[in-house]
Amino acid sequence: MNPEQNRRQCAVCEESEPSFIHTVSNSGVFRRLCTDCLLREHREIFCPVCVDLFNGCLPPDDGITCVNCPSIAHRSCSPPPSSFAASSSSVTSFTCPTCSDPNFSFFPKSHVPSSGNGTDGSGTLLDEKSAKALVAASKIAVVSMTDAAAMLKEEAVKKILDAKMAKMRAKDALGNLQDIVLRQKDSENSNPNKRKNSDR
Structure with missing residues (x-):
């Protein structure tokens, strides 16, 4: 609906002051x-x-x-x-x-x-x-x-459900990223020579 349209104007016949x-x-x-x-x-x-x-x-x-x-x-x-x-x-x-x-x-x-x-x-x-x-x-x-x-x-309910699913996927992705970082740190701690070589 055009917000600038007269609130009393008919969208079809454009009568500016219809009774109803x-x-x-x-x-x-x-x-x-x-x-x-x-x-x-x-x-x-x-x-x-x-x-x-x-x-x-x-x-x-x-x-x-x-x-x-x-x-x-x-x-x-x-x-x-x-x-x-x-x-x-x-x-x-x-x-x-x-x-x-x-x-x-x-x-x-x-x-x-x-x-x-x-x-x-x-x-x-x-x-x-x-x-x-x-x-x-x-x-x-x-x-x-x-x-x-x-x-x-x-439509609103669908968007709410989609938002919840997106939040869960983001949380899972963040958890996976944290696991990768922790595994990488554990790997570096268990193999200090590899870490020294990578720092050179």
Whole structure:
């Protein structure tokens, strides 16, 4: 993560003041994403229509994949096929909201002026759809950071073990060196003529 980056700026859309910012880890790289960009980058793990996260694997007969991206929607959430599509193909085609509408957003990018009750305190109006999107994004971020913490812990434990092994090898090497020095001294003491010749 760039330390000079605005702490509130999204790393993808570069929105400087998103309503919410989430920290996630991708292959050890920490990034801050707004709610909309976070959901767009993880669209294969939730239904893009009802924004419910998939807990585990989605049953093949209960989901339909977008023709343009990895998004998977519940069949009950996807729009019913037209009569022509139903008669021409046994497989229902589905285009997720993100692919079908370039202006689609799971969550407002910027602060929306507050207009009374029902706000989150930051000025963003939270309807049911936005609230579900925020909850989904927050859960994804929690899982991402939990996994990152586990990986960092595992890496730290490995480094500690490596350091202990290196310390043991250094201790053994020092002991071997001391043994060599002692044997050399014993050899010189037992053969003084050899020592005199070496001093000449």
